[in-house]
Amino acid sequence: MARYDRIAPLEAPDRENAFPAWMVLRDLQGRERDMELARRARLRFLALRPVRRLLDRGIDNVPVESFERQVEGVREELGHLSARDPERARLSQFLHRILERTPTALAAATVDLGEISEASGHYYAALECYLTALELARAYALGPEEVLALRLLGRVNRKTARWAEAEMYYRRAIERALEMADRAQWARAMDGLGLCYGYQGNYPKARKIFEEVLERGKSWRDDYVVGTAYSSLCYNALTAGDLEAAIDYGWAALGLMPTIEERLPVLGNLGIAFSQLGLHAAAERCYRMLAEHSTQLIIRGQAWSNYALSAAEAGNAEEFRARRRHLLEKAEEWRGEPWLNSWMHLQLGRGSYLIGDVDATRNHLRTAIQLAQTHGYNEVLIRADELLEALEQGLEQAPAPVAERAGAATKEIANAMASFELVPVAAGA
Amino acid sequence: MALIAALLPDRVDREALRAAAPPHEVVWAESWRDLYRAVRRRPVATAVADLHAESRKDGVLRVYRFVQRFPLTPLVVWGDVDGRDLFRLGKAGARDVIMARDADDRFLVSEVLESTIAGGLAPLLDARLRPIVGEEGRELVRYAAEHIPDQIQVPALAAAFDMSVSTLERRCLKWGLPTPGRLLLWLRVLYGLRWLLEPGRSVESVSYQLGYSSGAAFRRAIKATIGGRPTPLRSERGFDRALDAFIAECPGDGVYQQLSATG
Incomplete structure (x- = not known):
């Protein structure tokens, strides 16, 4: 094959002009030589094709035997992923579920496949899955699945900074959720819409939306809606730099969210707020719970990395070194996740810098930069570059640990956090 | 019966395509x-090629x-393709x-072939007729x-x-379409002109593929619909002109016609 690839500079086709499910592969754009990603993208493509087939031809028009054979063929190829790769098990579950051939099972499984891809930062794959789920929901009049797909389309567009599309999908999700009186999905779509404004720096507009959710939640006496509003207000306050308000809202949200899974994002935000206020014990408690309970590898790895860094921020050098060793041992678990590895090395670099371990700082930051350059993780690259430059310019004197600077009420919440346990809230509580 | 041109060096692959292709000719x-050469000489409805047909x-x-x-x-690409x-x-x-x-699953292969053969002119006509012809009429044209x-x-x-032929004729009148015979005549002409847009095609090969006995018969069909000869129509603009002429022959059923705001 020619060394110069004439296909690479070509524009990617629109979804309508490409073959079914092709968009799943579009995460390879600019990374065509990443064999690991190519394998993963191919398997997602093959897995989604039987669903597209049922959608395009009509479920009853596809012979069962032929469909099952196609699905089994994909299952045989799952061996291309390592046995320990979590995506392998999820893809296997996906294939098992679509064999049911009911519209509901197909839509739910496709949404799950999208969430797996989204969690790995493969947003085109996620987009294709959610669009397929939306088409299924519309073709078979599945109201709840339609709202869910619309909301997730809003989310993935938000994450890729396609603001107009994100807003459009969120607004349609909000509209459909209200028509169906689905308060939980309404609240989550409103939350997403608010985040969309928040990410664009329009905090007042975001806050207005979250306050509307809070008001409606209170009038409906719906704890979940109120909890969602508090969680959103926590995030909004955190990004606006109002750390104590973020902790207030977050703490209120924790008491209202019904499941452990829904409390985890709040814990993540609380951890950051506590950490920035110098309340390290509370921050570590949040990170630890997040790391121990999250089912998402990316979240778990990120939380363990933040947990390690927290020791350095508290000025506890020995504890940081111990956690660093432990983290590097655990890193095998996310070997196939380059973003997580780059984040881990960035946090370990920062921690090593704080406690004055110059060589370790340099090694971790260089690894983070290399990964970030290879895979195009700009945020990690900028942060790691800045820190390495500071180190190389002779700023080897580590900055002083972050001091506690919180008010009494916030300290009280931080103390309560020490004994907080993640148990599900009883139904109706 | 559509024509499929295939580049499949492997005998097993050929057998698989042969099993899935009927009623189409390969x-x-x-x-x-x-x-x-095959695509130039005869208007194929779809081509199939093994990605690894030529080594290196x-x-x-x-x-x-x-x-x-x-x-x-x-x-349509055939083969063992990596990500x-x-x-x-x-x-x-x-x-x-x-x-x-999947190649030896004739149902799956046949589905892919049918969907590619069905593409092309049908969606284009559907889009142009949408503002004037209702769903039932468009379904027939599709x-x-x-x-x-x-x-x-x-x-x-x-x-x-x-339906019986006479019922179909009455429905076409109701839906604002030409008679069924005239509709098929138009569609053959449009198909033929579209095929002629690609390089190297002769009027004779297109006529044969459309079921006409000779090039002269296709020329007569063009004369009876658009008027004139095929040669000046062998361009995007000529094809568009033919499409406009067909749409002008479809008065539509009025369902989708907007009221004019003449006050």
């Missing part, structure tokens, strides 16, 4: 150059060149892919357009909609 090519050549680049040369002929090449095939303009491990490569005739069209 012409075999021995190389990419041969495939070009970039198959995706071959696909790209084919699509550039014959943009109206859908190309990177699947991605590149989408950019190169392949219409669909049949993975090697079906008829999809089956022009199969050389569909009026009785078969009526049967496909569970």
Whole structure:
């Protein structure tokens, strides 16, 4: 094959002009030589094709035997992923579920496949899955699945900074959720819409939306809606730099969210707020719970990395070194996740810098930069570059640990956090 | 019956395609150059090519060149394709892919072939008729357009909609479409002109593929619909003119016509 690839500079086709499910592969754009990603993208493509087939031809028009054979063929190829790769098990579950051939099972499984891809930062794959789920929901009049797909389309567009599309999908999700009186999905779509404004720096507009959710939640006496509003207000306050308000809202949200899974994002935000206020014990408690309970590898790895860094921020050098060793041992678990590895090395670099371990700082930051350059993780690259430059310019004197600077009420919440346990809230509580 | 041009060097693959292709006819090519020749000589409804038909050549680049040369002929890629090449095939303009491990499933292969053969003119007509003709009328045109490569005739069209020929004629009147015979005549002409847009095609080969006995018969069909000869119509503009003339012959059923705001 020619060394110069004439296909690479070509524009990617629109979804309508490409073959079914092709968009799943579009995460390879600019990374065509990443064999690991190519394998993963191919398997997602093959897995989604039987669903597209049922959608395009009509479920009853596809012979069962032929469909099952196609699905089994994909299952045989799952061996291309390592046995320990979590995506392998999820893809296997996906294939098992679509064999049911009911519209509901197909839509739910496709949404799950999208969430797996989204969690790995493969947003085109996620987009294709959610669009397929939306088409299924519309073709078979599945109201709840339609709202869910619309909301997730809003989310993935938000994450890729396609603001107009994100807003459009969120607004349609909000509209459909209200028509169906689905308060939980309404609240989550409103939350997403608010985040969309928040990410664009329009905090007042975001806050207005979250306050509307809070008001409606209170009038409906719906704890979940109120909890969602508090969680959103926590995030909004955190990004606006109002750390104590973020902790207030977050703490209120924790008491209202019904499941452990829904409390985890709040814990993540609380951890950051506590950490920035110098309340390290509370921050570590949040990170630890997040790391121990999250089912998402990316979240778990990120939380363990933040947990390690927290020791350095508290000025506890020995504890940081111990956690660093432990983290590097655990890193095998996310070997196939380059973003997580780059984040881990960035946090370990920062921690090593704080406690004055110059060589370790340099090694971790260089690894983070290399990964970030290879895979195009700009945020990690900028942060790691800045820190390495500071180190190389002779700023080897580590900055002083972050001091506690919180008010009494916030300290009280931080103390309560020490004994907080993640148990599900009883139904109706 | 549509025509499929295929470049599949492997005997097993040929057998698999042969099993899935009926009622369509398959012409075999021995190389990419041969495939070009086959597509030039006869208006094929779709082409199928093994990505690895020629060793040590970039198959995706071959696909790209084919699509550039014959943009109206859908190309289905066949073979064991890795993730990177699947991605590149989408950019190169392949219409669909049949993975090697699915190749002996004749239902699946047949579905892919049918969907590529059905594409092309039918969606284009549907989009143009949408503002003036209701869903039922457009469904008829869509079906008829999809089956022009199969050389569909009026009785078969009526049967496909569970109607007698006379009922179908009354429905066409109601839906604001030309009579079924005239509709098929128009669709053959439009199909033929579209096929003629690609390089190297002769009027004779197109006529034969549309079911006419000679090039003269196709020329007469053009004269009876658009007027004139095919040669001046062998361009995008000529095809658009023909399409406009067809749409002008469809008064529509008024369902979708907007009221004019003349006050």
